[in-house]
Amino acid sequence: MNPETGTGMANKSPPPDPGGYEDDDARVRELLRLCYEDGILPRDIDPGEMAVQGWNVRFKVKDSFDRIKVQWLKERTITVIFRDAARFLSRNVKEDLIRAYEDEKVQTSEFGKGFSRGRVKLESLNVASYVAKSTTIFAWLMEKQSAKVVLGGDTYRMEFNLWLTKAQLREQRRLEDLSTFWVITVQVPLDAMFYLEAHIRRAIDPVILTHPPERDRLKPTLVNIKFDLDPGARPNMKDSITVDTFEDDELEVRRASSDTPRCGKCRAFFHTTDECRRGGRFHQQQGGAGGQGGRDDVAQEVSSRQIYHGPLGRGEASVQPATSVVGGGLAQPPDISFANIYQNLAFMAVPQAMQPNAVLTQLLQELALAQAGSSVPLG
Ligand SMILES: [Zn+2]
Secondary structure (H helix, E strand, O other): OOOOOOOOOOOOOOOOOOOOOOOOHHHHHHHHHHHHHHOOOOOOOOOOEEEEEOOEEEEEOOHHHHHHHHHHHHHHEEEEEEEHHHHHOOHHHHHHHHHHHHHHHHHOOOOOOOOOOOEEEEOOOOEEEEEOOOHHHHHHHHHHOEEEEEEOOEEEEEEEEEOOOHHHHHHHHHHHHHHOEEEEEEEEOHHHHOOHHHHHHHHOOOOOEEOOOEEOOOOOOOEEEEEEEOHHHHHHOOOEEEEEOOOOOEEEEEEEOOOOOEOOOOOOEOOOOOOOOOOOOHHHHHHOOHHHHHHHHHHHHHHHHHOOOOOOOOOHHHOOOOOOOOOOOOOOOOOOOOOOHHHOHHHHOOOOOOOOOHHHHHHHHHHHHHHHHOOOOOO
8 A cells, every 4th residue: 555645556756867977979889889789778878858748758869969879870870772673572681681791791701700780670661771780881881882683583773872860861852852853744644645745845944854654643544754854944833734625625734843742651742641531532532433433543552552563564464462472571561462582483492491591592692693793892
């Protein structure tokens, strides 16, 4: 019985902040190492200023502290981007691909005994962060910039970039947007396609590059076409172009550019993530031709988002289920099809009880071949 509350349960307040934290550079760096290399979360660091907001709590962490953290991560973290078909490799294969590089260095004993692996965190389907155990591996990958790995006859491409914080990514995107100007014509009707480039040239500016048409995510029967233009022509941007035909019909093509609202969820233009009603009634209204059409749109959109089609897609027939997943672990929820190295006959022939290192061995062999031509000496 607790004498103060009159119940058997003690209602504990959070402990008082003991304060008096030292935060010299060397100590913080050692704590960072323990955290990201050994997985030990520091207990006695300055938690920052706490503000309780109802059921939520917010901490403003100490500037000097946070700067050291970012600096430490930037010295050894690489953002790995899986291009094209490599996006659809399973989680485990992606991790193995990244780690194959450090494994190669360990095998040639360049790091001596007791060297253990860096941390891989998959951020999304095509992006992973890799915290290298050594700044040497970091420098080596940054110098390589990209890698092509051939697995069972297919080539998978990875790019290695500097890791950026959220704020730095935002700033990078802003600068990119300033230095480039593109227009996407959205949901182009067949008979308006003919005039597109000439109309853009006349109304906005001559086209520098016309990208291959891509299936529209909301209406897969229509295509979107992207045009690169001179950034100086940005003030000429038009939201839509209407074509009057000889039969007095109107064909309207909507334009989107980097300033157009775009949904982070379904990647469609003209609505924001907050306004997204993907999978809701929104699409049935958009479908126009009754509920059935609307439902199809939703299903199409979900599948076209998840499956790599190449520039114009390979049609609905390309939706293939993963035939066999051996020790791979799914990169996405299991109901979604994806290209997978195990669809390759060479991999399917591997017995169920394959050794866990078989894939890695294969990777290392392929990697050795891939690097034979363009070996970057380790500094
Ligand atoms: Zn959306």
